[in-house]
Amino acid sequence: MRALTFHGVEDVRYETVPDPGLVDPGDVLVRVEWAGLCGSDLHPYFGREVGLDSGTVVGHEMVGRVVDAGPEVTRFSVGDRVVSPFTTSCGQCFYCRRGLTARCERGQLFGWVERGRGLHGGQAELVRVPLADSTLLAVPEGAAPELALLAGDVLATGFFAASMGGVEPGDTVAVVGCGPVGLMAVLGAREMGAQRVFAVDRVRERLDMAGLYGAEPLDALSMDVSAAVLTATDGRGADAVLEAVGSPAATRLAVDLVRPGGTVAAAGVHTEDHFAFAPGEAYDKNLTYRAGRCPARLWAEKVLPLVAEGRHDLGALITHRLPLSEGPEAYRMFAERRDGCVKVLFEVSDARV
Numbered sequence: 001m002r003a004l005t006f007h008g009v010e011d012v013r014y015e016t017v018p019d020p021g022l023v024d025p026g027d028v029l030v031r032v033e034w035a036g037l038c039g040s041d042l043h044p045y046f047g048r049e050v051g052l053d054s055g056t057v058v059g060h061e062m063v064g065r066v067v068d069a070g071p072e073v074t075r076f077s078v079g080d081r082v083v084s085p086f087t088t089s090c091g092q093c094f095y096c097r098r099g100l101t102a103r104c105e106r107g108q109l110f111g112w113v114e115r116g117r118g119l120h121g122g123q124a125e126l127v128r129v130p131l132a133d134s135t136l137l138a139v140p141e142g143a144a145p146e147l148a149l150l151a152g153d154v155l156a157t158g159f160f161a162a163s164m165g166g167v168e169p170g171d172t173v174a175v176v177g178c179g180p181v182g183l184m185a186v187l188g189a190r191e192m193g194a195q196r197v198f199a200v201d202r203v204r205e206r207l208d209m210a211g212l213y214g215a216e217p218l219d220a221l222s223m224d225v226s227a228a229v230l231t232a233t234d235g236r237g238a239d240a241v242l243e244a245v246g247s248p249a250a251t252r253l254a255v256d257l258v259r260p261g262g263t264v265a266a267a268g269v270h271t272e273d274h275f276a277f278a279p280g281e282a283y284d285k286n287l288t289y290r291a292g293r294c295p296a297r298l299w300a301e302k303v304l305p306l307v308a309e310g311r312h313d314l315g316a317l318i319t320h321r322l323p324l325s326e327g328p329e330a331y332r333m334f335a336e337r338r339d340g341c342v343k344v345l346f347e348v349s350d351a352r353v
Contacts, residue, residue: 003057003124004327004346009047012331014324017057020120020128025072028132030082034146035123035324036061037344038086038153039179039246040269041111042335048271051114059123060086060110063139063149064349067126075133082136083148083304084122084129085156085296086110091134101297106131123327125348137300140308146321146345147307147314150184154343155307155314156299157267158184158244162192163299164265164290165240169193174229174238174257175215178206180317180343181267182244183213187312189242190214196232200225200253205319205340212316226256237262244268248276255281266291320344 003017020029038061043049063083066076076082088108089101096104108130111121121127129135139148158181167173173189175182178201189197190213199210200218207217218225229238237259243250246268254264255277264287282289307314319342322330330344 001125002324004059004324006044006052006056006058007054010045010332010335012045012058012328014327017055017124020126022068022070023128024130025070026131026133027070028066028073028076028129028136029068030062030064030084030127030129031067032062032064032122032125032127032348034063034149035059035346035348036149036153037123037330037334037346039181041331043269043271045331045335053113053116053118056111056113056118057120057124058111059121061149061153062110062122062127063145063152064127069132073132076136076138081139081145083139083145083152083300084110084127084136085152085300087293087296088119088129088131088135089297090131096134099295099298101295102293103295123324123346125324135297137297137304140304143304143308144315146318148304149345150314150317151300151304151307152296153294154180154317155184155303156296157181157294158186159188159191159303160294160299161185161242161244161265161267162188162240164267164292165189165242165263166288167192167194167240170195171239172196172198172233174198174200174241174254175210176200176241176243176250176254176257177245177268178203178210179244182242183209183317183342185242185244185267186210186213186215189240191306198229198232198238203337206342209316209342212313225253229257233259236260239263240265242267246270248272251276255285255287258285258287261286263288263290267294318343318345322346324348
């Protein structure tokens with residue numbers, strides 16, 4: 001099959017690799033229709049996360065049709081259209097029973113193989129999905145497959161961020177970073193009843209899109225963002241700040257924007273060694289700081305009905321639809337934020353079939 005593979009820093013290739021096969025009786029094989037390029041794919045791409053084996057098939061956002069299933073699979077049959085969260089989960093362990101599917105004792109992250117162990121990803125024509133019955137979700141009837149794909153990661157993670165932030169009706173919320181997760185965090189905060197949502201970024205196209213999803217854009221290049229939020233809240237700060245970047249600068253700004261007694265929720269993937277704020281600051285501000293990988297299986301089930309309803313223009317998030325063969329250039333474009341790039345999807349096989 002053809003796939004995108006990792007070969008080192010800033011070296012993603014489109015090449016032929018062996019087809020995956022069923023390994024365990026609970027596996028399925030999915031012929032991928034659409035695969036997503038995620039901001040967290042850039043961490044190994046830039047060398048911020050290390051350990052990924054050369055030749056690993058990358059990507060963890062995909063939707064497609066089941067083409068083969070192991071004998072213990074009961075929920076899915078050949079021909080079913082399914083969307084996958086970015087990690088597998090068993091549904092039965094201590095963590096899965098508590099909804100923390102991202103920390104499943106048997107779970108694996110798609111697109112991460114290290115020292116020969118792990119799970120190849122979904123930026124490929126075929127992908128093996130272990131623990132299929134408890135990992136995959138059926139795409140709702142009438143839902144566009146490329147929009148259902150968003151539920152497996154960025155839509156789920158955005159809503160998870162708003163939930164971690166404890167957003168309640170009437171709240172003032174700030175979202176730091178208007179990449180795909182931040183934009184979906186805007187939508188999540190609005191869906192949970194936030195009265196005002198400020199969206200902070202430096203890229204004009206992303207700020208414009210934040211406005212589409214109900215936020216008040218704040219351009220960090222041209223204004224004092226902290227002063228604007230303080231002015232809008234009678235000097236208090238935001239009730240919750242949803243940090244969707246994963247950098248020390250974003251953390252520092254989030255702590256500056258949140259009010260005393262408020263919550264900072266970090267959904268961005270962090271790779272630095274230390275917090276950008278001191279314990280004394282957290283104490284003096286009665287700060288709640290929450291962070292972690294989204295339990296995407298849990299939240300995908302919550303947000304898939306939103307996709308099916310079609311109340312929001314989720315398609316606007318997808319700025320580029322490209323063939324898988326253009327993957328290496330798409331990685332460069334996305335990394336450099338060229339051509340108004342916000343979200344890239346790869347069309348892998350014909351979804352009309």
